[in-house]
Amino acid sequence: MYKGLAIIFGFLFIGEELTAIFHLSIPGNVLGMILLTTALLLGAVKLEDVEKEAEFLVRNMSVMFIPPGVGVVLYLNLIKSQAVPIFTALLISFIITIITTAKLVEVLRR
């Protein structure tokens, strides 16, 4: 278990350091994910060394969104005053994205 966690936190640390040093606009954790995927593909990290720990974290990700989400409590007035643009944009963007993407891929598959 400690080996898996050390690898995961190690890649997180490397990702954070690299984004800070090179002023990258990508979040450190995303870079960590890209690097870990690459390491798995190259065989530098063995799947069985990280599989259980990684799948535990991914499976339980939902509860981790709650504290940042509760942060909306600080912006309730902002949301109230811009409710129409916010919710209309969500709805329209969702409908256009799902239909056009599905159509494009369907055409590509023919």
Next chain:
Amino acid sequence: MNAFGIFLTLAVFCAFSEIYKRKRAFYLNPVLLSILLIVLLLKAFDIGYGKYMDSAKILSFLLGPAVVSLAVPLYKQKDIIRTYLREIALGIVFGGTIAILTAFYTAKLLGASEDVLLSIAPKSITTAIAIGVSEKIGGIPALTAVLVILTGVLGNAAGVEILNFVGIRDRVARGLAMGVSSHGLGTARIILDDELSGAVSGLAMALNGIFTSLVLPYLLKIL
């Protein structure tokens, strides 16, 4: 450190998860309901967000290693990527860009402020990555988190019906469109219909997270 926030979060999420296990309806989404109830409780008892976050931040810190861990499901699906490389690559570049542009410009036309526009731009990618992207580009991460979850609930509730309504039958197209438009919650819904669609949807979610976090900061400069 005071254990109030972490206790409240775990207890409320545990309760809503039990309810969701009994009845899997989209409007019973445990994350969304937990956020709403905790916000209401903090308001009702006049408790500051800082006091809540004091220990609750331990949970959100784990989003970092959890995002890194997405490498494992991504790696395990490498054969599907190889098989549908062209469809997946073009679908994500197209769908990921459309999702950003349509949200950004609709909100802008309707008069949304700059910080709201930046918060809404990454709303189609998975919550964990969206929070980091929002922070990087100067949005409000908390607002992004809620908008992302609402988008997911929308996909979970209506995505399959929309795809059926416009007559999309292809399993790869259905999965990809769900994953790109409504991330994990869309994936959770389409996987019930078809395993291949579900796998493609999960992949599309992870890859769109990477694509959007790479492209959005540059795209915003020309919008």
